[in-house]
Amino acid sequence: MADKTNSEGGKRVNGKAKEILFQSMELIMKNLQENMEHLMKPKHFEHTQHFIELVYDGLKNKRKFFLLASGRSAFILQCFATRLVHLGAEVYMVTNLASMPALSKDDLLIVLSGSGTTAIVVSLLKNYVNTIKPYGIITITSHPETIIGRVGDVTIKLKGRTKIDLTDRHDDTAILTPEGTAFEQVAFTYLDAIIAELAIKLGRTNEDLLKKHSESI
Numbered sequence: 001m002a003d004k005t006n007s008e009g010g011k012r013v014n015g016k017a018k019e020i021l022f023q024s025m026e027l028i029m030k031n032l033q034e035n036m037e038h039l040m041k042p043k044h045f046e047h048t049q050h051f052i053e054l055v056y057d058g059l060k061n062k063r064k065f066f067l068l069a070s071g072r073s074a075f076i077l078q079c080f081a082t083r084l085v086h087l088g089a090e091v092y093m094v095t096n097l098a099s100m101p102a103l104s105k106d107d108l109l110i111v112l113s114g115s116g117t118t119a120i121v122v123s124l125l126k127n128y129v130n131t132i133k134p135y136g137i138i139t140i141t142s143h144p145e146t147i148i149g150r151v152g153d154v155t156i157k158l159k160g161r162t163k164i165d166l167t168d169r170h171d172d173t174a175i176l177t178p179e180g181t182a183f184e185q186v187a188f189t190y191l192d193a194i195i196a197e198l199a200i201k202l203g204r205t206n207e208d209l210l211k212k213h214s215e216s217i
Contacts, residue, residue, distance in 0.1 A: 028185050035159050035186045050154045052197055054136045058089070058108045059202065063135060065091045066103055066128075069112040070120045076188050077112050083195040086212040087202060094124055103128050111139045114160060114183035116146025125151060140190075142183055158186050 038044060058065060065084055067077045074095050081091045092101050103109065109128060113121050116139075128134070129151060139152030142160055149155050160183030199209065 028182070031160055031182045032186055032189055035190070038157075038159055039190070044157065047154055047156055048194075051138055051156060052194060052201070054108060054138060054154060055084075055194070056198060056201055058135075059084075059087055059198065061106075062090070064104070064107040065089050066094055066101070066107055066109045066134075067091060067112075068094045068109065068121060068124055068128075070095060070118050072184050073112045073114065073118075073187070076184055076191065077110070079188060080110075080191040080195070083192070086209045087195070087198060087204065088212065096120065097124065097127070100124065100127065103132055103134055105132055105134060107134045109134045109137045111137070111148055111152070112141075112187060113139075113148050114142050114158075114187075116141040116143035116148040118148070122147055140187060156190075158183060158190060160184075160186050 039048060055065075057063070065081070067081050069077045074093070078093060081093055084091050094100055111121065111125060125148060129137070136153050137151060138154045138156070139148050140156045140158060141149045142158055143149055144152075144155045144157050149157075
């Protein structure tokens with residue numbers, strides 16, 4: 001069978017392009033599987049349980065949620081924020097100094113940074129923790145040894161190549177999950193799984209979430 005031709009640019013979608021597409025997807029799935037095995041280990045599972053308990057407490061006690069990230073990680077947290085709203089939470093996304101609402105000692109702060117060194121996130125985090133200690137800080141990163149990782153009351157380590165790992169990766173597969181893609185994919189999946197656990201703990205049905213979805217549009 002002849003290769004298909006793109007009508008606009010005349011470029012062929014050949015077997016090699018197809019191979020690259022599915023190789024990239026396979027790498028993403030492999031990373032998800034490795035993270036599942038990693039998160040099932042007792043120490044890491046305990047951290048996840050603590051994360052769930054803090055968020056569950058926040059939902060039950062009407063605490064405010066402040067979500068802090070930058071770049072593509074901010075989009076991942078925005079998806080998590082939407083689901084928290086569907087569970088009845090009051091949520092604030094913090095992406096720059098101009099949009100920093102006041103944080104109180106009764107609030108929860110959730111930070112997402114693959115590298116754990118993202119400059120704007122570090123700056124925003126310092127502004128918060130140097131002003132007041134919130135009820136709980138949850139950090140999610142691939143590098144718990146960093147300043148962002150160390151500040152968490154709960155720190156979730158997700159495995160995935162981030163921008164500070166780029167210099168250590170020179171093989172041909174690096175471009176198949178460019179920059180922080182591996183971390184971002186697993187963070188999205190992990191946070192959606194957290195929502196599923198919380199929905200069950202709260203006794204919510206899919207119909208309940210759909211109703212909240214309609215109200216939040």
